[in-house]
Amino acid sequence: MAQSHSIPPASVSSKGEAYRLLFFSDLYKLPVCIGTVKQRLGKLTDLVFRQAEPYPEAVGLYLEHGWGKPTEFIPWEKVIKIDQDSIFVAPPPNGEVYPPFVDQKGWILVDAHLMGRTILDMDGRRTEVVNDVHFLETRGKLHIAHVDVSFNGFLRRWGIRNLRWIKDRLISWKYVQPLSVEDVVKNDVVSLSVTREDVKELPGEDLADILEELSGEEQQALFAALDSEKAAETLVEAEPRAQRQLVANLRREKARHILSEMSVPQLADLFSVLPHDDLIEMMELLPKDQSDRVQAILNEREATARALMTSEYVSARPNATVGEVMGSLRQPDREPRCVSYVYVLKDDGKTLEGVVDLRELVLEAPEKKLEDIMTSPAVTVEEDMIREELGELFEKYRFRSLPVVDANDKLLGVVHYNDIV
Template sequence: MQKSLNRVQEAFLRLVHNRAYSHAYNALKQMHPADLAQLLPYLQEREQQWFVETLLKTRKLGGVISELDENKVLEFLELVPQEEFVKVLEEINADDAADLIAGLPEGQRQEIFERLSGSQKKAVGKLLGYAPDTAGGIMSPEFVSMEQTLTVGEAIDQLRAKASGEKEEIYNIYICDADDQLVGVVSFRDLVLSPPDKTLQDIMERNPVAVRPHANQELVADMIARYNLLSVPVIDENHRLIGRITVDDAIDVLKEEATEDIYHLGNLAQEDHISTPVWTSAKPRALWLLINLGTAVLAAATISLFSETISRFVILAALMPIVSGMGGNAGTQSLTVVVRGLALGEVDWSLALKVIWKELAVGLFNGVIIGAVIGVLTYLWYHNLTLAMVMVLAMVGNLIIAALAGAFIPLLLRKLRQDPALASSIFVTTATDVGGFLLFLGLSTIFIKLIIS
């Protein structure tokens, strides 16, 4: 069993594998959809069919589908009859239904959408009109709004009546005027704790934080995190309330963006997963590996410039990978810090000089420490003081190059409106390889007579 599974999940799988289906059925009824969604890869084909049928009987299918990772949804839906899938889409939140439909193949997408009915079809249709990475693409059109003239007692009575039909949690009550324009917000806590004769106008927070439907989803998630919000309203160009984005949506976005940045740092496609077909994984990886090959050839060409020096003192060939390798590691450290700062909005181009100077200082400090250590080791190894000093100077220089490249390259890519995580690692590695070889072999060439004497 993988460590990611808890004891309840492991016990459930043992029951299924042992065909103790009646006990497994009882266990499944008590489990959370998020836990059930993790189990699909561990089930055999016949077990998967039983799993789906049981989810249908216990009315948990919609919750499980909503919790599945995007790369698992299509695989799972192959087990679900289409009419049952349509029923699920009718029952779940409109934003979750829109996400599921958007992930279907184009032909199937239209067919499934047309089979929806009533208000759900209308709500899903509106959401599908927004780009998936925008506030409109992740918002829920389900919210509770009231007029500001209502008293707290009247609002609670209305809320009690409305809550029975809500599919999502109620965190805030949005206060709108006669034209449905957002004028304030009242938290559920403030509503419950306020005297019943006070009006909503008296207790509401005026001019609440709100976003437009075309705002980038990452900016919205950052806003929710920055202001510690449970939900944020979405308003149109006329300031009318059209939806809300909840904190669980923001968590999903931050998880998605973090995954995307990690994949970009490794030059991988976001669709690349453990279960992805070989060709789908290999094709984008091969492209970046070919680009990497080009930079490796550049590093090799740099070494070839000093072939005569290396032939005169072959030990240089054993030492030069140490300089380039340490530079690559140091560059990755700087790159990680800066890319993270850019992703969280802590760094922008206006702070570029400050960031670069800081990383240069770190590079110089580490260069002196690492250079001194490798210098002493080189001297103890080869009893050659000049060679040891060349190692020290090359190491200090390359760690400074690494710090400069790791800080400047992602900042430059962001300035050029490119994803700083996408290609930074290749450029940084190239800079440290070429820079390290140039410094070490160049200094060795200058002092070759002293080295071999």
Template sequence: MNDNVTIAKNDSRHELRELVSSQLEIMLETNNLEGAKALLVPVQPVDIAEAIEYLPPSMQLIAFRLLNKTEAIDVYEHLESSVQQALIEEFKRQEVLDIVDKMSPDDRARLFDELPAMVVSRILEQLSPEERQATNLLLGYEEDTAGRIMTPEYISLKQTLTVEETLDRIRSLAKASELIYYMYVTDASRHLAGIVSLRDLVLHSPNQTLEEIMTRDVVYVKTDMDQEEVAKLIQRYDFLAVPVVDKELRLVGIVTVDDIIDILEREATEDIYALGAVQSDGENYFQTNLFTVARRRVTWLLVLLLTNTVTGSIIGAQEDVLAKVTVLAAFIPLLIGTGGNIGTQSSTVVIRGLSTGEMNDLGTPKVIAREALAGLLLGLILGFLATIWAYLLPQTGRNIVVATSVGVSLVAISVLASVSGSALPFLFKSIGLDPALMSAPFITTAVDVLGVLIYFTIARTMLGI
């Protein structure tokens, strides 16, 4: 029941965004700015952002300027980076200050990563000293690390404060902090000493000090930790946020779960694209220029084209076999196609296991051996069925030797594909390459070339040619 309600809500939200976008475009085309402004009043910022993204570029700036300053900041933070960049290039100086200066430091740093260096320098000069310092702090860390995605907007407290004093301090700092459910306790040198939740403050006496009630065993990350590792840690412990410390264990920021969700989605998207040998660079694929899309996809397609050329050459070298048993050529697509599918299955589960850490306890040899055994079992099942099917085909003339050579070849190719699919991701990871991006074309290469060689070798042997 709950699932059905959730689906219904998601569908209604999708319909709402489409309705808002279409009506907004009509109103802007007829220059009905008051009507467009009234249309956006009850709509959530994230839905307004999506509606603006689907407008023609010439209308996006007009729609954005209909928003009040507070709402504009929220909407801007939800826009795609390409739309953010297009808008900021059209903004006047004061508009840039009104939007960028009020953004949270981590969102601002993410925006600056997408902008040209000259534009970033100009904007930084116009920010307030506090915001400039906060942004420079984040930009000083390497991309895709905890330091780059953290926010310095958190509540830090001294351990000598009482519960009552802490609640007063929270009230005064709440608007400037991104998260008030957790407070971080530090010593005189800003070293992370403990953590206190809002629940802890409510349950304890007003006169107790934070040193008495804080949790001392704090899970934290360092500024140079990879963002994927941070995401896994937050996911593992179901945190709303995790503190970030520098090399001296001084508290410098926090990473919140909303940023982690974005990272997990972005990384999952990149992995899925990579499995299809498509480079995404983190951009919205369907809003990327088609020439850019073609340039990114053509590299691996050329690799696969060359592979097919090699495969064709191998088949051409077997003219004497094919001249005597022409029907052997009919089974080549079946064998290499099935092998490619099995290899893709193996690589998919291994790459996913590498991402989630599910295979850490098994180790590389056991994983490959397990997939090889799975390939053998699949090969035996499919090989048995392929042998029967090949024997019953009229083209084979009920030749049991030809049928058996097809079945045996399918078993061997299945094992080869499983080993290739499970071993190549480990190999590419060990030499610093992306397993998801590299595995697919190389698995196809191995199965196509070696599969054809295996097939003709077995056929020659069994047919005595």
């Protein structure tokens, strides 16, 4: 953030009270001085606020000095004035130094907790970023009044004040609710969201989309604010990566309540993307009959190509003609789905060399040889490939069947699409 500043003068309200509106970008990195500019303590690192109604109130200045030097915390009542070039404070008592900064529960650090954080727009469908924070200074106190999500705020953050994009877009703090994430991270970090009541009204699909746009801490904060029913709905709609992140940070009792809101198929879908240790832990939270049903679905999904394949398929040698193959296909005992493809085997009668689609076969001249029209090499699957992987291959290639081969391309059988969906 650049160090160009523009401190506005005080104004007078209709009630005759002096007030001033400031942006955090106006104050960030301003020199903090005792008495005169020559007695400089350092530069403002952050402003610290406590929750208050209706707007958070400043409790002090936070200074970092670097090079291993201790931080300093200057209580707000020690602030004498803020002018264009400096923040002036009273000297510490007894000529000593101000104490190091120690974070307190519920405190909000503007730069650390708000600037650059994601805020969910009030319709819950778009995400914004806090580019600046707007303060009201009156009666010797400083309050957070708004957050600025406009591009102007972004420009100010980087010291570009001679350009204005459009009007500042300020969102009143009363419409913005900080979510304490002390339950999900070690530090009391503040994130932003719409009010909790508004969050509850958003569809799970929209919440899942929003969660995927947030950082880890913000994601956990928003998820922790949901009740069990809404959390379950959101978890079902989330992408696998987000599902793994959310589950990994759930407390057992919270997880138990969320899982109780989900159906067996939904649980199986969720558990299928979890790491093994998380899967075992989540299974332990389910009633025995429910965990057995979920496990049965997972076992079925983990069936391999060898278990799912059939040995009923049509094969022929490379030098076989189309007419010869068509004659063999007319045998009455052929299962219809076994004649989707003809698998061309080498002279050893075992090694797969290529494949011919039946729809192409019927269009060829009877005297044409398979080696002249086959697709080679064929798309194959390994015998230990699981159902999910098979499904991805079928989705990719749109085949009706896939040949299963060993490490030497020996044809072991065929997996049909209808057997894995």
